[in-house]
Amino acid sequence: MSGLPILSILIFLPLAGCLLLLPVWGRPALSRPVALGIAGIELILTLWLYASWQSLAALPARLPGFLLMEDAPWIPAFGIRYTLGLDGISLLMVMLTAFLFCVALVVSWNAITDRAGLFLALMLIMESGIMGVFLSLDLALFYLFWEVMLIPMFFLIGVWGHGRKIYSTIKFFLFTMFGSLLMLLAIVALHLIHARQSGVATFGLNELLGTQIAPGTQLWLFGAFLLAFAIKFPLFPLHTWLPDAHTDAPTAGSVILAGLLLKTGSYGLIRFGYPLFPQAAQTLTPLLYSLAVIGIIYASLVAFAQEDMKRLIAYSSIGHMGFVAIGIAAWQPVALSGAVIQMANHGVTTGALFCLVGMLDERAHTREIRAFGGLWGKIPRYSFFFLIFSLATLGLPGLNNFVGEFLVLAGTMRKAPLVAALAFVGIVLTLIYTVRLVQEVLFQKERQPLPLADLDLRELVLLSVLALLALWMGIHPAPLLELIHLPVQLLTGGAP
Template sequence: MNPDFPILTLLLFLPLVGGVSVVLLWRSPATARVFALLTALAELALGAWLGSAAPAAGPTGYFLYQDLPWIERFGIRYTLGMDGISLVLVLLTAFITVIAMLLSWQEIKERVPLYFALLLATETGILGVFLSLDLFLFYLFWEAMLIPMFFLIGIWGNGRKLYSAVKFFLYTFIGSLLMLVAIIALYLMHGAQTGSYSFALAELVHTQIPYTTGLWLFAAFLLALGVKFPLVPLHSWLPDAYCDAPSAGTVVLAGILAKTAAYALIRFTYPLLPDAARAFTPVIYVCAVVGIVYGAWIAFAQKDMKRLVAYSSVSHMGFIALGIAAWSPVALSGAVLQMVNHGITTGALFVLVGMLSERTGDRESLNYGGLWGKVPVLAFFFLFFNMASAGLPGLNNFVGEFLVLVGTFRVAPGAALGAFLGIVLTLVYTVRLVQDILFGTPSQPMSVSDLSLRESATLASLAVIGVYLGVHPAPVLDLIKVPIALLTKA
């Protein structure tokens, strides 16, 4: 690997360049689909190659790093870095984007080139969040990824799509303004103390921040990130956006876009404001446990399958928040692993709901029933991913949730016990959903066809990763071991 070649820049902007090319060069829907998928596959291959060919991590934990002057007058630099945490999430982003494109293959029939271009642009925005080490650059990508997602929901969504798109944009944008204020305050304080104004994370972590000021800054970060996470009670945009987005948009929202908030907490907020983070730990514990229990409880009451999975996503994201709040190597490792697991399992459930909805135009669980004998391949995957979501041992969610609970129990037994109640509720609504869809009696006759080869391959790839991470999570845990040790030691 040539150290002078801007490989991280190539990784970051390849999807965007591919998306622009789709719009400008390929007017045919069929050609646009193929070119966009090839671009997404090339991005996934590049990420996988970086993971296998990258040199050993240095003392900072980063094995790839790029730093160039950009707007020097204001101390803004083009700084990118990849450590084990970034790599895992980059690979998740690239993989989920490929899944989203395969899911959209037949569903999207209007403005096809623009649709796939916006998916690729969203990928670049998300990758920018995972790779940026300059807070100005991070904020730029944080805001940029909202724009294509707004249009994906507003143009290709269903139901109250414009209402949901505007609600999603306003919630996240207004919350982000609070984070911008906090970033500027850190920038000004660092400059006043050192005489050097900079947005670089490596510089800002050394800023001396008064305790009370730090509390206000952490609150601003937490509110902004909590909206996109989403933490209860900042989640009210989620059911509308998830349910009214096109199927692939929902997969991207739940599978990877929500992870940007968890990542920003780990990468930026806790290292920049450690004292305030410790003070806010009880608040995050409460939000996490309430989210776990509340999300599972509300999911139990849903008849719309997509809305049920949306609330289950809130519940599962609570485990990630719990692991971050515990801030121990075991709990934080579980949280990062669970970020990957949630993207795979919840993404797969949204894929399945999208496939069923595409066939029947119906998402009400009571209108299905007896699918086990009618469509055996679809039924198998539906059962598999629901069991993974419920935390069945041997599948991926079990390992992440187990590590989070063990790590949290050591420092906050009450929070861990509260989260365990959420697992019990998850099992209840999951079993009922499986009973209704696969073995129940439908309320009306409904014809459902089994999976095509493309659909089977899509779900099989997700299932293989689910099994692999369930029985052999060591490769991911090894990748994130050094950066997590450095973060928790600081």
């Protein structure tokens, strides 16, 4: 299989899968399995890559740390190449992508009945776009995928969303475009500076890494990158699109938004932002720290006041991503490993929580916390999973989020003790609003006689897989840490 362009297959298989959907466009009963089958093949491919990553790492690599690379000229007139690369970090992200798309397709199996063909096609297109973001090593190519993944999400929220879906989807799109367009200018500027220095017109990350940039210019360029990534992250005060978009998106959309789109921001900062502009990043680190800490505390406080469960989880995402931001800002091996692991953890946990809220919404047609109560006695299986993932999200040792948060705090403690201490306050606040959520929904007296059915087989299997994964990542994170060890060391400049 080594001769196959695996990375291109990962990116373009879902896109090609849209063609398979065409014959069964109007028949959801057939088109759903087709789409899930394609997402499943993607997952198997990524798992196969994971299973063989050590043998791939033993092969001589063109770039240190990279397991697989593909490179071809694409638009020589602009100096743009089609360069893909897979290292440990992108492999983890790619696995998460393939997995969460399967989750999203399964969870929306019965929920999306309207225009199911279009829905599935958009999901597959989005999978292609996100895969591309995690695999591109050419800045122009990265930008292209970065934008491509927006369009399906725009439709997903706007067509199948609830509430003020049009407001939310336009807000989401404009916020993201705002950052992206400035980043585009910065990318072009970087390209031109490099071309002037070396005479080579390129957008390749590896070539651009050697560019000497004057500190002032570097600050501007990094600022543009940081803005684009911070909006996706989202960092306070650029987060306002997120609660709206998450709340009004259909369940599958929320899972992908929280699980993957937010990760593209942090991934971009790790892969491009920090390595390309090290001095500027150093200068702006205090800013990143403070925004992340404010975000953690602010989002946790706001989450406490939410009445809508989905909104609460959306705000909790801002808090959790704050830890990722701190881990990146520390730019230190332990903290960065923690940040990367936390990205995967947050994808699994928050994805699962959005699935759970979506299931409740399908049954009760409301997401108000006050509408529920006493679910533990009524639908025990559901409540069990709700409790598990709530415990995971507040960082219970033994479950996945603990590992990421612990590593981030441990790494940051060495560089910025104050930040670590403040972030710890954030954990306590997370505990408060999560306990309130669990207590109100699961254990209070029943407030309304809602006709709720317990989980069916599909939901049970889905949540069990997610829970086992959360448990495995919590108890035995070593294989994943080993996977990202070398790239993290190379990024932070330490000896591998």
